[in-house]
Amino acid sequence: MKFLDEAKIYVKSGDGGPGACSFRREKFVEFGGPDGGNGGRGGDILFEAVEDLNTLIDFRYTQHFRAKNGRNGEGRNKSGKGGENLIIKVPVGTQVLDEDKETVLADFTEKGQTMTFLKGGDGGFGNARYKSSTNQAPRKFTPGWPGEERGIWLRLKLIADAGLVGLPNAGKSTFLAAVSAARPKIADYPFTTLHPNLGVVRAGEREFVIADIPGLIEGAHEGQGLGTRFLGHVERTAVILHLVDITQDNPAQAYATVRHELTAYGHDLAEKKEIIALTKSDALGPELSADQAAAFEKQTGKKPFIISSVSKDGIDPLLFELDKIIQGGAEDA
Ligand SMILES: Nc1nc2c(ncn2[C@@H]2O[C@H](COP(=O)(O)OP(=O)(O)OP(=O)(O)O)[C@@H](O)[C@H]2O)c(=O)[nH]1
Numbered sequence: 001m002k003f004l005d006e007a008k009i010y011v012k013s014g015d016g017g018p019g020a021c022s023f024r025r026e027k028f029v030e031f032g033g034p035d036g037g038n039g040g041r042g043g044d045i046l047f048e049a050v051e052d053l054n055t056l057i058d059f060r061y062t063q064h065f066r067a068k069n070g071r072n073g074e075g076r077n078k079s080g081k082g083g084e085n086l087i088i089k090v091p092v093g094t095q096v097l098d099e100d101k102e103t104v105l106a107d108f109t110e111k112g113q114t115m116t117f118l119k120g121g122d123g124g125f126g127n128a129r130y131k132s133s134t135n136q137a138p139r140k141f142t143p144g145w146p147g148e149e150r151g152i153w154l155r156l157k158l159i160a161d162a163g164l165v166g167l168p169n170a171g172k173s174t175f176l177a178a179v180s181a182a183r184p185k186i187a188d189y190p191f192t193t194l195h196p197n198l199g200v201v202r203a204g205e206r207e208f209v210i211a212d213i214p215g216l217i218e219g220a221h222e223g224q225g226l227g228t229r230f231l232g233h234v235e236r237t238a239v240i241l242h243l244v245d246i247t248q249d250n251p252a253q254a255y256a257t258v259r260h261e262l263t264a265y266g267h268d269l270a271e272k273k274e275i276i277a278l279t280k281s282d283a284l285g286p287e288l289s290a291d292q293a294a295a296f297e298k299q300t301g302k303k304p305f306i307i308s309s310v311s312k313d314g315i316d317p318l319l320f321e322l323d324k325i326i327q328g329g330a331e332d333a
């Protein structure tokens, strides 16, 4: 299973400017020669891979990219100015695909990597260029060459920064929908989620990626329910967000069940940094929620966040904490 962020964009390099048709006119010079300059070249479209972007989220808002056209040539043999290039910044790991969404046109694997993707059109010739022994006063000039235009796909393989775990129905998909633009299926029965979903969370200036995976039940490591096969997707995350339904009789027990499965799964998942959030607090109200959280802390020795994906209570501090751990993880590495 690959998590992909994709965006379709349209790029166009600049048109070349037309050449000029002009004749020198000077006092006392009987036959002023042709002096129309060439048009300027259109700007190129370039890509540059940068490290401070993680996702293609900005390409949802801006889809059209055009480099500037070249300027007209002028009299007195003045060439037109070239159009400015346009550099499109993409995250490291981005692939540029043709409109068929299959042919890979470029692959950006390293920071700072650049590529000229579309060349700007050449400028046209001014009439000075067409002067010859047989034609001393040509009126001929050429328009600029048009730039190139293309529809392309950008594709980025996303790597989740945080992974959601919990029992079925804990509210994992609802949480993902509350904090990102992802729209996973949500329903009031276990195993609604059958395959992982990814969402991009924007927290202030920063953005990170959360993976929502199918719920775990007791015996998952032996294949019960959907088993543990999706846990591979949280192995490389910086942090696990363990969601527990606060409305059930014994949240600490639900927590222990899932922890047991993580430990049995191995792959160092149990040692990974973990944040616990008791969710659906809106259904209990603040007082009962606080009581449940206190009981949870007493039994597990761990302090949970209290949140609701419906009312959004407690969500911001939780995202802040997740981001802190993710950033810290990046510094450690
Ligand atoms: N009141 C309330 N209900 C919630 C909240 N979060 C989830 N729910 C409800 O809980 C049920 C299960 O939610 P899901 O988000 O599908 O749970 P899940 O953990 O993704 O479940 P699986 O995909 O089956 O593992 C749904 O009926 C949700 O509407 C919440 O914050 N408050």
Ligand SMILES: [Mg+2]
Residues within 6 Å of the ligand: 172, 173, 174, 184, 185, 186, 192, 193, 213, 214
């Ligand atoms: Mg789900």
